Amino acid sequence: MNKLISIITPLYNSERFIESTIKSVISQSYKNWEMIVVDDCSTDKGADRVNKYSQKDHRIKLIRLPQNSGGALARNKAIEEAKGKYIAFLDSDDLWHPEKLEKQVKFMEENNYDFTYTWYEKMDEDGNLINEIVKSKDKMDYSELLKSNQIGCLTAIYNQKKLGKIYMPLIKKRQDYALWLQVLKKTKYGYCLKENLAQYRLVNGSVSSNKINLIKFNWKLFYEIEKLGLIKSSYYLMWNIFTKLFLKR
Incomplete structure (x- = not known):
């Protein structure tokens, strides 16, 4: 179980x-990892804080982009530099439970799965849990995922040794959704480890918190990136809206 995991963190x-x-x-109880943090020209001192850790722990790597380019390009730069068998994702305001990597890699190795995700819970901006656990479906294929993105970015891992390095399209939001769809063109299913192993932070004013904007970004994903055409794009957009409004995960 000594497989290197590359953790992708845009900052x-x-x-x-x-x-x-x-x-x-x-x-993490699983110690064989590298954390690649890509700073997208932050105007605060976040990169300095990362640098403090990287000087003490060689597994933590800081890359600074020359100009602000967006989350997709920052993640892609980290994927480009990644050396691990597995690619995992963790945004700069989210958290993992200590056993997250150990349990998920064991789940993948024992079942020969190339793409997996887990349940996660939500917390507010100050880190207080709000008693909501997001439970994804047991497994999802490409068509099922088009209806609703039930894969939390902070929980996903794919096998890059088997599938190759898969990059995000350079769109403002929904890059993770777009990436999962690309992954599911290379492997038939993504599988859920049905345990709560991560904490997702709800940050006030984030684009992901604006549901109207998400409709726009989903349309762009279906119509322009996936090139599904007018009818199919409309169909899957309605599925997404229906799922958000009426179905609980």
């Missing part, structure tokens, strides 16, 4: 949260 003005995120990685 932009997350000085308040990044140290907690790094500590949740350092605290």
Whole structure:
């Protein structure tokens, strides 16, 4: 079980949260990892905080982009530099439970799965849990995922040794959703480890918290990135809206 895991972390003005995120990685029971933090020209001191840890722990790597380019390019730069068999994702304001990597890699190795995700819970901006656990479906294929993105970015891992390095399209939001769809073109299913192993932070004013904007970004994903055409794009957009409004995960 000594497989290297590359952790992909984009950083932009997350000085308040990044140290907690790094500590949740350092605290992992699974120790064979590298954490690649890509700073997208932050205007706060978040990158300095990362640098403090990288000087003490060689597994933590800081890359600074020359100009602000967005989360997709920052993640892609980290994927480009990744050396691990597995690619995992953790944003700069989210947290992992200590056994997250150990349990998920064991789940993948024992079942020969190339793409997996887990349940996660939500917390407010100050880190207080709000008693909501997001429970994804047991497994999902490409068509099922088009209806609703039930894969939390902070929980996903794919096998890059088997599938190759898969990158995010350069769109403002929904890059993770787009990436999962690309992964599911290379492997038939993504599988859920049905345990709560991560904490997702709800940050006030984030684009992901604006549901109207998400409709726009989903349309762009279906119509322009996936090139599904007018009818199919409309169909899957309605599925997404229906799922958000009426179905609980």
